Amino acid sequence: xxxxxxxxxxxxxxxxxxxxxxxxxxxxxxxxxxxxxxxxxxxxxxxxxxxxxxxxxxxxxxxxxxxxxxxxxxxxxxxxxxxxxxxxxxxxxxxxxxxxxxxxxxxxxxxxxxxxxxxxxxxxxxxxxxxxxxxxxxxxxxxxxxxx
Amino acid sequence: xxxxxxxxxxxxxxxxxxxxxxxxxxxxxxxxxxxxxxxxxxxxxxxxxxxxxxxxxxxxxxxxxxxxxxxxxxxxxxxxxxxxxxxxxxxxxxxxxxxxxxxxxxxxxxxxxxxxxxxxxxxxxxxxxxxxxxxxxxxxxxxxxxxx
Numbered sequence: 001x002x003x004x005x006x007x008x009x010x011x012x013x014x015x016x017x018x019x020x021x022x023x024x025x026x027x028x029x030x031x032x033x034x035x036x037x038x039x040x041x042x043x044x045x046x047x048x049x050x051x052x053x054x055x056x057x058x059x060x061x062x063x064x065x066x067x068x069x070x071x072x073x074x075x076x077x078x079x080x081x082x083x084x085x086x087x088x089x090x091x092x093x094x095x096x097x098x099x100x101x102x103x104x105x106x107x108x109x110x111x112x113x114x115x116x117x118x119x120x121x122x123x124x125x126x127x128x129x130x131x132x133x134x135x136x137x138x139x140x141x142x143x144x145x146x147x148x
Numbered sequence: 149x150x151x152x153x154x155x156x157x158x159x160x161x162x163x164x165x166x167x168x169x170x171x172x173x174x175x176x177x178x179x180x181x182x183x184x185x186x187x188x189x190x191x192x193x194x195x196x197x198x199x200x201x202x203x204x205x206x207x208x209x210x211x212x213x214x215x216x217x218x219x220x221x222x223x224x225x226x227x228x229x230x231x232x233x234x235x236x237x238x239x240x241x242x243x244x245x246x247x248x249x250x251x252x253x254x255x256x257x258x259x260x261x262x263x264x265x266x267x268x269x270x271x272x273x274x275x276x277x278x279x280x281x282x283x284x285x286x287x288x289x290x291x292x293x294x295x296x
Binding site: 001013015017021022023024026027039069070071072073074075078080091092093095098099100101102103108111 | 165220250
């Protein structure tokens with residue numbers, strides 16, 4: 001098995017599809033180490049370009065993705081991960097899927113209802129109740145593709 | 149609507165999901181022009197990095213993708229295109245989906261049956277019956293993510 005990690009600078013795009021519903025939840029990037037981790041642990045793991053380290057989806061929120069199947073495309077440069085969503089949703093903005101908006105003319109309109117309150121989920125690890133909330137702020141700063 | 153085309157050098161990854169079945173068919177890349185074309189024509193159109201031009205999926209094979217919905221992720225840097233697959237499949241290797249193999253240990257194993265004979269589909273435009281078949285060769289050389 002020789003995946004083409006070089007084509008995209010060491011990182012392959014990985015589509016996450018929910019098992020059962022078939023819903024596309026997010027897209028992340030994986031290096032060889034992240035893929036190895038997935039196959040070992042069974043939890044979706046990505047490489048964060050901004051933080052320059054591996055991160056396990058759900059490491060802050062508990063909304064992990066249990067991997068059920070790993071597929072590869074014809075060019076060996078894209079992954080399709082079928083996974084079970086633990087918890088109400090993938091997106092750090094509080095939706096089931098990161099693709100919660102559709103294009104309508106020049107506008108974006110909501111394509112699904114919010115699934116949870118991100119302030120409660122990402123604020124729950126904070127040890128301080130004063131404002132500003134450093135735990136919440138940290139989760140916010142991470143941003144990106146359910147990167148929490 | 150401000151998509152983040154700059155993040156990935158002017159190109160956004162676009163996941164293609166089949167309407168009805170929910171099957172993930174392929175992943176391609178789109179620049180702003182390709183997205184404009186999709187919204188105008190209703191047919192999935194990508195930017196080919198190797199050929200440095202727009203290409204309409206199915207322009208050789210006739211296996212076009214009729215776009216039914218265009219969704220955007222939370223970071224505005226990934227597209228999810230829901231489309232109707234015209235013809236038996238997306239993949240230039242003769243499968244319904246480009247993700248026709250799964251990882252099993254160190255190996256790749258077939259995850260679905262072939263849907264059509266690529267030699268017949270991509271060879272049918274050739275004006276010569278002698279070998280080598282220039283039409284087929286051209287289709288082969290294109291390669292990549294159902295790039296035909």
